[in-house]
Amino acid sequence: MTALLPASSVAADLDWWRHAVVYQIYPRSFADSNGDGVGDINGIRSRIGYLAGLGIDAIWINPWYPSPMKDAGYDVSDYRAIEPVFGTMADAEALIAEAHAAGIRVILDIVPNHTSDQHRWFIDALAAGPGSPERDRFIFRDGRGPGGDLPPNDWRSEFGGPAWTRVTEADGRPGQWYLRLFAPEQPDVNWNHPDIHDEFTQTLRFWFDRGVDGFRIDVAHGLVKDGELSDIDGLPFPLPDGTPEGVDHPHWDQPGVHDIFRTWRAVADSYDGPRVFCGEIWVGRDHRLTAYLRPDELHTAFNFNFLMAPWLAGPLRATITSTLAAHAAVGAPATWVLGNHDVCRPVSRYARPQEQVKPGFPSLQGYLALPADLEVGRRRARAAALLSLALPGGAYVFEGEELGLPEVEDIPLAARQDPTVAGTNGENIGRDGCRVPVPWTTGGSSFGFGPDGGDAPWLPQPAEWGASSVEAEQGDPSSSLELYRTALAVRAANPALGDGELTWVEAGPTALAFTREPGFGCWVNLGAEPLPLPAGATVLVSSEPLVDGALPADTAAWLQLA
Numbered sequence: 263m264t265a266l267l268p269a270s271s272v273a274a275d276l277d278w279w280r281h282a283v284v285y286q287i288y289p290r291s292f293a294d295s296n297g298d299g300v301g302d303i304n305g306i307r308s309r310i311g312y313l314a315g316l317g318i319d320a321i322w323i324n325p326w327y328p329s330p331m332k333d334a335g336y337d338v339s340d341y342r343a344i345e346p347v348f349g350t351m352a353d354a355e356a357l358i359a360e361a362h363a364a365g366i367r368v369i370l371d372i373v374p375n376h377t378s379d380q381h382r383w384f385i386d387a388l389a390a391g392p393g394s395p396e397r398d399r400f401i402f403r404d405g406r407g408p409g410g411d412l413p414p415n416d417w418r419s420e421f422g423g424p425a426w427t428r429v430t431e432a433d434g435r436p437g438q439w440y441l442r443l444f445a446p447e448q449p450d451v452n453w454n455h456p457d458i459h460d461e462f463t464q465t466l467r468f469w470f471d472r473g474v475d476g477f478r479i480d481v482a483h484g485l486v487k488d489g490e491l492s493d494i495d496g497l498p499f500p501l502p503d504g505t506p507e508g509v510d511h512p513h514w515d516q517p518g519v520h521d522i523f524r525t526w527r528a529v530a531d532s533y534d535g536p537r538v539f540c541g542e543i544w545v546g547r548d549h550r551l552t553a554y555l556r557p558d559e560l561h562t563a564f565n566f567n568f569l570m571a572p573w574l575a576g577p578l579r580a581t582i583t584s585t586l587a588a589h590a591a592v593g594a595p596a597t598w599v600l601g602n603h604d605v606c607r608p609v610s611r612y613a614r615p616q617e618q619v620k621p622g623f624p625s626l627q628g629y630l631a632l633p634a635d636l637e638v639g640r641r642r643a644r645a646a647a648l649l650s651l652a653l654p655g656g657a658y659v660f661e662g663e664e665l666g667l668p669e670v671e672d673i674p675l676a677a678r679q680d681p682t683v684a685g686t687n688g689e690n691i692g693r694d695g696c697r698v699p700v701p702w703t704t705g706g707s708s709f710g711f712g713p714d715g716g717d718a719p720w721l722p723q724p725a726e727w728g729a730s731s732v733e734a735e736q737g738d739p740s741s742s743l744e745l746y747r748t749a750l751a752v753r754a755a756n757p758a759l760g761d762g763e764l765t766w767v768e769a770g771p772t773a774l775a776f777t778r779e780p781g782f783g784c785w786v787n788l789g790a791e792p793l794p795l796p797a798g799a800t801v802l803v804s805s806e807p808l809v810d811g812a813l814p815a816d817t818a819a820w821l822q823l824a
């Protein structure tokens with residue numbers, strides 16, 4: 263083992279997670295070292311210099327464990343090994359060591375709601391039959407109706423259709439059903455079973471022992487199901503504001519889930535140097551999100567309410583204010599998230615008329631019918647980057663966001679690989695458009711994603727991808743990449759940024775303006791008219807050039823205040 267760290271270069275700052283900028287690496291799509299068309303760990307290793315130069319504090323790597331890849335690695339068949347397509351355990355240990363040596367923390371992705379149907383436990387459960395202890399590690403039930411032909415309840419899969427799959431028993435007859443809130447190949451585990459607790463505790467320790475600094479927790483709000491498996495019966499989720507406490511959805515955000523994370527926190531706290539968690543928690547109401555961030559639970563959670571807010575001053579200000587109040591109440595830092603591997607890229611979201619955007623999960627599907635102006639989307643995404651990096655707390659940057667990549671909207675249906683496509687018979691085109699492999703060079707057969715002449719990337723790249731590559735953007739002061747580099751350098755050097763508080767300044771109904779101590783201001787113009795800046799302010803960085811000293815439409819500026 264080469265990585266029994268923390269290395270000295272990352273050990274010093276115990277509060278790093280309260281202000282970290284975390285860069286999300288979707289390993290399939292980041293860098294392909296061996297030319298098989300799929301990104302890999304050695305590809306990530308080859309880009310550590312780029313990541314250090316960008317100025318991020320940590321990387322979060324989507325699942326890299328052995329997987330049949332029915333949901334791009336979120337169907338895990340062994341939690342303590344490396345998927346051969348991505349490399350070896352030695353590669354992973356070398357990556358952790360090299361990232362630490364470059365001052366970058368490493369966060370992995372743990373998937374505790376479901377396994378792969380190829381996990382040893384599920385194979386055993388199928389073989390062992392109804393009523394067996396092996397089946398009790400999952401959620402098997404008899405069906406309803408004559409012959410048990412109907413699913414046990416009315417729960418729906420996130421990828422479309424019923425959340426239950428029926429098995430064929432050893433005698434060849436249709437048998438029990440198992441719960442799978444996602445794809446049929448992702449059976450939900452039973453968190454009432456002690457083996458499940460032990461398995462995940464050992465998994466956390468396995469990776470913490472290898473120097474890993476934390477985990478992003480997949481579907482953290484989904485682990486516990488109501489004991490009765492009651493019908494949903496039309497109950498919406500997220501539950502609306504004003505829902506009385508005590509009214510809970512049968513399989514999301516069940517109160518019992520908090521006990522699991524208290525146990526996990528104790529595991530993390532048993533290590534020297536903070537080992538931290540970030541929950542993927544889609545629960546809507548702020549107080550239900552921050553309940554996961556009480557001092558003995560998770561450290562942080564993705565702020566999806568901010569990600570879902572349209573590019574409009576009123577909704578953004580409201581969500582920022584309520585986020586900060588709810589996090590302050592539990593002493594946790596907020597996070598600011600513009601994109602990830604599940605949602606439409608911000609350039610393409612903000613390219614749509616924002617008044618017409620419907621609230622809800624921000625996948626491409628929700629935007630397809632609305633006309634797009636990508637130039638407007640790019641301006642807004644640049645301004646949103648400065649806004650999110652100026653707000654109190656930590657921030658996430660999804661690979662390619664720093665290049666201003668748009669969603670690839672025209673991937674042919676046959677080339678799409680997201681299980682959502684099959685689950686909805688092609689009605690929902692899924693999430694592949696934000697997962698297209700990153701362009702590193704202006705030319706080459708995969709724009710530098712893999713070696714020139716290697717296998718085609720696992721998703722097709724658009725012909726114009728090279729214009730948004732690292733090679734095209736670096737050194738160009740007007741590029742998105744240089745904007746991110748400058749902003750991250752200013753953020754790292756400015757004591758007002760990162761964790762802390764803000765004070766709003768009234769700057770009109772289509773503007774956001776706030777100050778942070780000492781002496782920092784962030785002004786954002788979301789309206790059409792130029793926005794004047796405060797007298798005596800010096801511009802540290804702006805997302806577009808100023809016009810006559812004022813901020814033009816869809817522009818943000820960071821200011822040193824007089």
Ligand code: NOJ
Pocket residue numbers: 333336373444480481542603604
């Ligand atoms: C959330 C992950 O981000 C997503 O990509 C995955 O499909 C589901 N959880 C199921 O694991």
